[in-house]
Amino acid sequence: MNRSSIGALLSTVALAYLTACSGRSASADAPADVRVPAVTAEVSTTEPGYAVPTPQSNPESLPPLPSGNTVTVNLVLLDRTVQIAPGVKYRAWTFNGTVPGPVIHAQVGDTIDVTLTNKAMMGHSIDFHAALAPPNIAYQTVQPGKTLHFSWVARYPGAFLYHCGTPPVLAHISNGMYGAVIVDPKDGWGSDARSFVLVQSEFYPSPYPGAPGIFYGDLSKMKTAMADVVTFNGLAFRYRVNPLQIKVGQPVRVFVVDAGPSHFSAFHIVGTILSRVLVDGNPSNQLEGIQTTAIPPGGGAVVEFTVQQAGTYPVVTHSFGDADAGALGLFNATD
Ligand code: CU
Numbered sequence: 001m002n003r004s005s006i007g008a009l010l011s012t013v014a015l016a017y018l019t020a021c022s023g024r025s026a027s028a029d030a031p032a033d034v035r036v037p038a039v040t041a042e043v044s045t046t047e048p049g050y051a052v053p054t055p056q057s058n059p060e061s062l063p064p065l066p067s068g069n070t071v072t073v074n075l076v077l078l079d080r081t082v083q084i085a086p087g088v089k090y091r092a093w094t095f096n097g098t099v100p101g102p103v104i105h106a107q108v109g110d111t112i113d114v115t116l117t118n119k120a121m122m123g124h125s126i127d128f129h130a131a132l133a134p135p136n137i138a139y140q141t142v143q144p145g146k147t148l149h150f151s152w153v154a155r156y157p158g159a160f161l162y163h164c165g166t167p168p169v170l171a172h173i174s175n176g177m178y179g180a181v182i183v184d185p186k187d188g189w190g191s192d193a194r195s196f197v198l199v200q201s202e203f204y205p206s207p208y209p210g211a212p213g214i215f216y217g218d219l220s221k222m223k224t225a226m227a228d229v230v231t232f233n234g235l236a237f238r239y240r241v242n243p244l245q246i247k248v249g250q251p252v253r254v255f256v257v258d259a260g261p262s263h264f265s266a267f268h269i270v271g272t273i274l275s276r277v278l279v280d281g282n283p284s285n286q287l288e289g290i291q292t293t294a295i296p297p298g299g300g301a302v303v304e305f306t307v308q309q310a311g312t313y314p315v316v317t318h319s320f321g322d323a324d325a326g327a328l329g330l331f332n333a334t335d
């Protein structure tokens with residue numbers, strides 16, 4: 001098979017992905033009470049002076065649940081230069097100016113009211129893995145200067161990905177268009193714990209012509225899946241430089257999402273055993289006593305652990321090529 005026929009095959013696979021990945025149908029094993037109102041979406045011309053939300057400053061923090069049963073999500077599509085590794089500034093495509101975009105926190109039963117405003121140079125969209133919605137309506141591409149409004153109801157608990165679904169999805173995810181949606185179960189997660197959100201993703205930078213020190217996303221590299229930079233929360237070694245602070249004897253709960261676009265996470269915390277892992281973050285999928293948990297691109301997990309002694313505990317993907325490329329941080333445990 002020559003290169004162009006491989007390319008054609010890959011396009012077919014990508015289209016199948018777009019159809020399959022962009023929404024979940026209520027399957028036979030879905031809870032019997034899963035009923036979602038019809039999702040409609042309106043496109044309008046963006047109001048002049050539309051305010052850009054303040055970027056989330058601590059990507060590892062889970063924002064509090066809003067009061068009431070509606071979660072208002074204002075996302076603005078912005079082209080921004082962000083730092084992805086020491087000395088590497090990257091021309092990113094973003095939700096609200098950061099990579100990853102803001103963490104969205106809801107509870108089962110909540111309505112998520114989404115306004116997506118495009119202030120970037122090209123068309124983008126948003127695909128919520130946590131939603132049950134027709135992709136051609138809710139996840140349609142929004143052109144620059146336009147605003148899309150739609151809402152959906154959270155029916156499943158979990159740690160979910162959201163991402164831009166505009167083709168080529170590979171480029172839109174590689175360039176920074178993703179974030180986490182955390183949907184709490186109706187009765188919460190169980191024990192009180194210190195919570196963190198970690199989004200793993202990888203980058204494929206090449207030098208931007210004529211702009212020393214600035215990099216852009218190289219589509220030919222993305223297609224090889226040979227990433228130069230792999231991160232937790234968008235910056236290589238972010239939590240080696242600034243460790244995540246925990247306490248001896250205090251349960252820790254980490255909401256992990258793998259944005260990919262192409263690499264699995266072999267999520268592992270050195271010096272611990274994960275006491276509980278909820279596959280995709282759903283308490284129906286509970287595992288206990290896990291050394292390393294596999295999280296696919298487009299998947300998530302809730303992991304819990306408690307350390308018994310003060311020290312520094314590295315958090316890595318056990319695919320060590322990726323840990324060396326930046327997906328390595330530290331938990332610093334004190335008494
Ligand atoms: Cu997807």
Ligand code: CU
Pocket residue numbers: 093123124125164165166172177
């Ligand atoms: Cu996009």
